[in-house]
Amino acid sequence: MNKVVSRREFLKTSGGVALFIGISGLLPQMIACKNNKEVQKLLKKHQLTAWVKLAEDGQITIYNPAAEMGQGSMTSLPAIFAEEIDADWSKVSVEFSPQESEIYGSDKWSPNNKVMLSAGSRVTYGYYSIMRQAGAQARYILMHSIAEHWKVPMKELSTANGEVINRRDNKKIGYGEIIPYLIMPDKLPEFSESELKDPKNYRFIGLDRPRVDIPAKVKGTTQFAIDIQLPEMLYGVLERGNLHGARPNLNNESEILALSGVLKLVPFDYAIGIIAESLDQALAAKKLLNISWSDAPASGFNSQDCYKKYEKIASEKSAGKVITNEGNINSAIKSAGKTFSVDFKNDYVYHAQMEPLNAVVQVGTDGNSAEVWVGSQQGFDSKLGVPGYLGIPAENVKINLQYLGGGFGRRSMTDFVLEGTGLAREVAPRPVKLIWTREDDVSYGAYRPLTLQRLKASTDAQGKITGFSHCVVGDGGNLVASGIRIDYYDIPNKYAEWREVSEGIRLKHWRSVGHAPNKFAIECMIDEIATYFKKDPADFRRILLAKSPRALATLDKAISMCDWYSTIADNHAKGIAFLERSGTLSTGICEISVDRKTGIISVHRFWSASDAGIVIQPDNVKAQMEGGILMGISSVLKEQLTIVNGRVQQSNFNDYEILQMSDIPDNVETAIIESREPPRGVGESGTPLVACAIANAFLKLTGKHLRHLPFTPERVLNALNT
Amino acid sequence: MASQSLKINNKTYDVDLNEDTSLLWVLREHLGLTGTKYGCGIALCGSCTIHVDDKPMRACSLTLSALNKDQKITTIEGLSENGDHPIQQAWVEAQAPQCGYCQSGQIMQAVTLLAENPNPTREEIKAYMNGNLCRCGTYLRIVKAIEIAAKKTSVKT
Numbered sequence A: 001m002n003k004v005v006s007r008r009e010f011l012k013t014s015g016g017v018a019l020f021i022g023i024s025g026l027l028p029q030m031i032a033c034k035n036n037k038e039v040q041k042l043l044k045k046h047q048l049t050a051w052v053k054l055a056e057d058g059q060i061t062i063y064n065p066a067a068e069m070g071q072g073s074m075t076s077l078p079a080i081f082a083e084e085i086d087a088d089w090s091k092v093s094v095e096f097s098p099q100e101s102e103i104y105g106s107d108k109w110s111p112n113n114k115v116m117l118s119a120g121s122r123v124t125y126g127y128y129s130i131m132r133q134a135g136a137q138a139r140y141i142l143m144h145s146i147a148e149h150w151k152v153p154m155k156e157l158s159t160a161n162g163e164v165i166n167r168r169d170n171k172k173i174g175y176g177e178i179i180p181y182l183i184m185p186d187k188l189p190e191f192s193e194s195e196l197k198d199p200k201n202y203r204f205i206g207l208d209r210p211r212v213d214i215p216a217k218v219k220g221t222t223q224f225a226i227d228i229q230l231p232e233m234l235y236g237v238l239e240r241g242n243l244h245g246a247r248p249n250l251n252n253e254s255e256i257l258a259l260s261g262v263l264k265l266v267p268f269d270y271a272i273g274i275i276a277e278s279l280d281q282a283l284a285a286k287k288l289l290n291i292s293w294s295d296a297p298a299s300g301f302n303s304q305d306c307y308k309k310y311e312k313i314a315s316e317k318s319a320g321k322v323i324t325n326e327g328n329i330n331s332a333i334k335s336a337g338k339t340f341s342v343d344f345k346n347d348y349v350y351h352a353q354m355e356p357l358n359a360v361v362q363v364g365t366d367g368n369s370a371e372v373w374v375g376s377q378q379g380f381d382s383k384l385g386v387p388g389y390l391g392i393p394a395e396n397v398k399i400n401l402q403y404l405g406g407g408f409g410r411r412s413m414t415d416f417v418l419e420g421t422g423l424a425r426e427v428a429p430r431p432v433k434l435i436w437t438r439e440d441d442v443s444y445g446a447y448r449p450l451t452l453q454r455l456k457a458s459t460d461a462q463g464k465i466t467g468f469s470h471c472v473v474g475d476g477g478n479l480v481a482s483g484i485r486i487d488y489y490d491i492p493n494k495y496a497e498w499r500e501v502s503e504g505i506r507l508k509h510w511r512s513v514g515h516a517p518n519k520f521a522i523e524c525m526i527d528e529i530a531t532y533f534k535k536d537p538a539d540f541r542r543i544l545l546a547k548s549p550r551a552l553a554t555l556d557k558a559i560s561m562c563d564w565y566s567t568i569a570d571n572h573a574k575g576i577a578f579l580e581r582s583g584t585l586s587t588g589i590c591e592i593s594v595d596r597k598t599g600i601i602s603v604h605r606f607w608s609a610s611d612a613g614i615v616i617q618p619d620n621v622k623a624q625m626e627g628g629i630l631m632g633i634s635s636v637l638k639e640q641l642t643i644v645n646g647r648v649q650q651s652n653f654n655d656y657e658i659l660q661m662s663d664i665p666d667n668v669e670t671a672i673i674e675s676r677e678p679p680r681g682v683g684e685s686g687t688p689l690v691a692c693a694i695a696n697a698f699l700k701l702t703g704k705h706l707r708h709l710p711f712t713p714e715r716v717l718n719a720l721n722t
Numbered sequence B: 001m002a003s004q005s006l007k008i009n010n011k012t013y014d015v016d017l018n019e020d021t022s023l024l025w026v027l028r029e030h031l032g033l034t035g036t037k038y039g040c041g042i043a044l045c046g047s048c049t050i051h052v053d054d055k056p057m058r059a060c061s062l063t064l065s066a067l068n069k070d071q072k073i074t075t076i077e078g079l080s081e082n083g084d085h086p087i088q089q090a091w092v093e094a095q096a097p098q099c100g101y102c103q104s105g106q107i108m109q110a111v112t113l114l115a116e117n118p119n120p121t122r123e124e125i126k127a128y129m130n131g132n133l134c135r136c137g138t139y140l141r142i143v144k145a146i147e148i149a150a151k152k153t154s155v156k157t
Helices: A036-046 A073-085 A123-150 A175-181 A214-219 A253-257 A279-288 A307-315 A329-334 A386-390 A415-426 A438-443 A515-532 A537-544 A549-562 A618-637 A687-702 A713-720 B023-030 B086-093 B103-116 B122-129 B139-156
Strands: A003-006 A018-022 A029-033 A050-055 A060-064 A092-096 A106-110 A113-117 A157-160 A163-166 A172-174 A234-239 A248-250 A262-267 A272-276 A291-293 A321-326 A338-346 A358-363 A370-374 A397-401 A432-435 A451-459 A465-474 A493-500 A572-581 A584-595 A600-611 A667-672 B002-008 B011-017 B049-052 B055-058 B072-074
Touching: A050 A073, A050 A123, A050 A175, A060 A073, A073 A092, A073 A123, A106 A123, A123 A157, A123 A163, A123 A175, A163 A175, A172 A175, A214 B086, A214 B103, A234 A279, A234 A415, A248 A262, A253 A262, A253 A279, A262 A279, A262 A415, A272 A279, A272 A415, A279 A432, A279 B023, A307 A338, A307 A451, A307 A465, A329 A451, A329 A465, A329 A493, A338 A515, A358 A415, A370 A386, A370 A415, A386 A397, A386 A415, A415 A432, A451 A515, A465 A515, A515 A537, A515 A572, A515 A687, A537 A549, A537 A572, A549 A572, A549 A584, A549 A600, A549 A667, A572 A687, A584 A687, A600 A618, A600 A687, A600 A713, A618 A667, A618 A687, A618 B139, A687 A713, B011 B023, B049 B103, B055 B103, B086 B103, B086 B139, B103 B122, B103 B139, B122 B139
Parallel strands: A060 A092, A234 A432, A370 A397, A465 A493, A600 A667, B002 B072
Antiparallel strands: A003 A029, A018 A029, A018 A050, A050 A060, A106 A113, A157 A163, A163 A172, A234 A272, A248 A291, A262 A272, A321 A493, A338 A451, A358 A370, A358 A432, A451 A465, A572 A584, A584 A600, B002 B011, B049 B055, B049 B072
16 A cells, blocks of 8 residues: 555554655655555656654654754754754654755855755755744644544644644644544645744754764764675776876886776876775775876965965966956045055965765666765755766765765865766776875865965055955965955945965865955955054954944953953953854954964964854853854964975875864863854854964964965064064 | 684684785675775875774784784774764764764864763864864864764763
8 A cells, every 4th residue: 555645635654654744845746655666666756855864663764955964953843843843852863955956946046056965064044944944834733633643723723842732622642643644735834934933932052962973973883985795896097196286197007907805097187097806905005006297387386485476476467257346446545645455375274184085886787876974064956976987867866965074165165076987987887985085185186276376455554444455366266356345344335355375285274264264365464454543453343343233242252251351361362253254253352372482373262252143052052152163273373284396295184284283272262152144154164263363372472474384483483583 | 824813893703814915805895894994005194093992003014923912802883782882973963074074083082082081172172083083074063073072971960
């Protein structure tokens, strides 16, 4: 008795049955089925838009459409749904949804276009309304069904904690017990804001609960793609060299093919691939590859010498791509009481996510289908480019999303997925697990772009900023331009532009994208001006933020948290920064000291106050701010990626050092400003606060400027000695 | 290739592999014990931390040739039946993990810390855990989790 039920039909079911309630924004469909395997088959056939799977014992599975890379969406999105359906959380479990963007995508990325993408700190923002509606509609179906069965008006019913209650006689029934009586209403309402749950009755939104993914993470049972084991699985590795885009010529093909366990060599434009029976055999063969590399666009490029060229470009008369042009910056500068002109620089930064890139791919025998297991941040193409790569229809590709061992923007790139596909195609139908070594991950990374920022500001004689001009020179379009806007600062004449260069180095979004370098420049410039006019930097910003009350609230909160105005130890100083990222407003303050012999900066404490709109799980926000700030400290004080003659110089954690336990501040304190605005994300708000807060503290402490990221001990000593 | 016995989590496994295969690949790809993670392969990140005779070791740098059947190897899977080791419970209470990839190694290192030093200072914790990297930046919560676990076990004794 397995049938698709629509509208008023229903099926009686008996024990142990799973029921899917579908919400698609169109008329919902409902499937009742005895056999879970049958249900899965029916789901495939009918493209059900299932957000929830309800069993007769009341166990409720909620589907999470987002990736989980530690930011907590696996818990917070289901919590939104559970709030509106009024679930008993003790009966809730969560699974990743299918990667089908027509059904599970959000239109918040681009209107009329549904996208599944976990990036830009936009997951909660993208799914908040969707999950609320879906939960409210699921609840409506449950109430409607039992109202019909009990023959009572729906308005006499209410729900609480996974039960429907008849207020008249206090009769109760658990959601699972309603399954035999389920029917579809003629019309499924779209709930307006006032018809959704009153926030004063919230049990989940705004309240912390233990994250659903943590128990497995402390047992080591969480499955990352790199952990996958499949029958007949082979292993793949690639040798890509360290000159991006260089073409390989393999000199010892027969020697490699003769090695134990090696099955195939697969050439790529930029690499040689090896398929072997075991990982150890694949890696042993990789070490023995003798490859001659061609030149590439990056040949001759030196990351430490290129800034002179960028300074020339910044000085050219002709503008690049204009991003902001308000008022008249030229006349502001001409008529200024005082002008400031400062250059800022930032080197490349590597993602360093702890799980090296990998993917498991299986291509069908006829080459007309593929299945992928991968930790991905998803993308505008929810099939990650695999259909196009193989030249097959999208519906023939299934993506099985896994937990990510870190994303940070790297895992929304599809290079490792397509490499796995290229290998799997050669040995179809056997699955191939492609693994990047850490060395591969470092040297063939896709980095935060290196940029030069030229900032100019004009003030009147008293220190009021009349004009602010920002030119960023770098490769990567929005990768370098994000964060350049300062709409919240009350400055009448604003100008910002991007001037393009092309160096042939692979680039990508790196946690907060252009915000970390751009806010570094902007916030340091603000403090430079404030300091010149002998104004307190916090007070100076208070005037600049006068027309942005939400921003001011974060400033005032951070200042009070850290006792900004009180004196501290002689060899310590505090620095402040404000920024907006993904709609969230944050003020950050750090307290540092400097060892003037070694040039090592120590961050003792960090405070932040953020307005992120409605917060689903406060502890998640705190964890993201803490983690983001620590990642910021790491990239500002410890990490350095250099390129010589186009070749990446670093290869592992021995020469690309990231923050260790011994480097952490004593305390990172985060405050969340109460808000009823729609939720925004904080995943990328902590990181860009750090460089500027530290540099501003350094300026306060020493009177010297740090203008080149990272603040290596050498650069700190140079600054101290100017 | 030679046959070799390993005692892992109180169970004996027979492996038939090249003697310079690293224990990390043996555990993960040959025995399916994937709780121990690959992060760097050069013993710098600590993601592969396991116990050999109750001492913390990096599985990526141990080859089969260096191991014998009498050594007691413990992986994260062997720490407890149900994830209820006091340190695992403390980790949950502190809500320490984010992506979770480094956490097996962090927990294994923390277990030996508290075995050797049941009431460590904050500085002692940081020094002992310093070889375990976390990119998500959960260090502060890891310290908190260890302090929670130390307090709970000291209350017991």
